[in-house]
Ligand SMILES: Nc1ncnc2c1ncn2[C@@H]1O[C@H](COP(=O)(O)OP(=O)(O)O)[C@@H](O)[C@H]1O
């Protein structure tokens with residue numbers, strides 16, 4: 229459950245806010261796609277919703293907790309227990325191995341993780357053979373699969389993903405989308421920024437952004453309906 233009310237984010241030196249009062253309510257589980265032209269504020273919204281960047285005004289609640297009212301320490305702990313973030317550029321640590329990267333959030337939280345759980349998740353993503361390889365030696369697709377392993381292993385109730393397939397080939401794009409779709413079906417709330425209409429058509433809900441505001445929120449739409457809505461709102465998917 230993610231709630232946002234009148235979220236405003238200003239940017240240094242600019243007149244127009246990056247986010248000009250965004251409100252939304254994503255109840256329960258499911259896959260939400262955030263779409264809109266480049267510069268519309270998709271990344272900024274995701275950062276504010278996920279606790280990575282404090283808005284200048286407004287409320288963000290995750291599972292009923294007002295995350296920005298918490299102390300930094302409490303927020304860090306809350307987010308660690310509830311939220312994972314998947315970045316377009318993976319955000320893995322290049323000189324660590326695949327397994328070390330995947331175990332890192334648990335290590336930082338001083339939590340135990342079952343070795344069989346690590347093996348399960350790495351095997352599922354075809355990375356068990358690569359577990360001892362340094363991440364810097366992997367392909368982009370392998371790195372994003374490792375980033376997903378790391379995110380899933382924490383068993384978050386909410387996953388944010390900012391253009392998680394933006395740098396991937398079609399085979400890896402299909403894997404990543406299938407995983408995010410499966411997680412949503414298993415009860416996770418997944419919020420994904422995408423510029424790909426086919427990906428957005430897999431979502432249960434679509435948030436259309438434009439000029440720092442949410443222009444429209446819909447349920448599931450077909451590729452044609454998404455294109456039609458984008459055309460009506462103006463700006464295209466990736467202007
Ligand atoms: N830290 C920042 N300082 C100044 N401008 C920013 C900053 N972050 C984002 N912006 C601006 O805010 C707008 C929205 O950016 P962003 O959220 O990255 O959009 P999107 O992800 O939809 O492409 C853009 O015009 C961008 O240039």
Ligand SMILES: [Mg+2]
Nearest residue numbers: 270271272390
């Ligand atoms: Mg972005």
